[in-house]
Amino acid sequence: MSSTRDIDALINMMARLPGLGPRSARRAVLHMIRKRALLLSPLADLMQTVAATARECRICGNIGTSEVCDICLSAKRANGQICVVEDVADLWAMERGGAFRGRYHVLGGTLSALDQVGPETLRIPQLVTRVTEEETAEVILALGTTLDGQTTAHYIADQLLGKVILTSLAQGVPIGGELDYLDDGTIGAALAARKPL
Structure with missing residues (x-):
């Protein structure tokens, strides 16, 4: 079992984002891990919040x-x-x-x-x-x-x-x-x- 399995999965997920390829995703993940308290934890919390609350405006689609x-x-x-x-x-x-x-x-x-x-x-x-x-x-x-x-x-x-x-x-x-x-x-x-x- 790989000791970096979760990190590799995060890199692969980030690489799916527009504008990020595998190398850019790897650099971004490494940067976030190094700045864990400043970036990674708040980002994870915000992503969870947005996943739970984001929706389309019923009038315009925003x-x-x-x-x-x-x-x-x-x-x-x-x-x-x-x-x-x-x-x-x-x-x-x-x-x-x-x-x-x-x-x-x-x-x-x-x-x-x-x-x-x-x-x-x-x-x-x-x-x-x-x-x-x-x-x-x-x-x-x-x-x-x-x-x-x-x-x-x-x-x-x-x-x-x-x-x-x-x-x-x-x-x-x-x-x-x-x-x-x-x-x-x-x-x-x-x-x-x-x-x-």
Whole structure:
């Protein structure tokens, strides 16, 4: 029986995280073990807490610790704008930029015939319902400029045609780019220069 079995298992688990390979995971685990009281124990406690309390906002799909997220609860954010994003990482990227002050709608992915992801798999029906119930004036489609992102944007535009003003992000978002990888300034410029579909 190996004396490092649990440590090896932790390294293998960490290596599954985005941006970490086996070498990076090994370095991170060694660092945490060396700083056990400062890093490892508090991290373990926080991970246990988050595992028990994290949930999706029932309105927009954001991740938080309550049934409805702070953005959806804020009366200041009820300005008639809904920004549609592919996933929570994109919502967080938009929030880091601080340029958008409305509400969000997380789709949970994009349409993809190859991966058998249809409209019923995503949160598109909930978006259509929200637009009516919240008396939305504008829907901003902040989806990636990938083929699947653009297909999804066109599908949503068809569903909402005539019900609301539809806009999309403009300059600053490169073809094939994803919001989570853009800097805050680029996101702010793209949001400010959005254009009608």
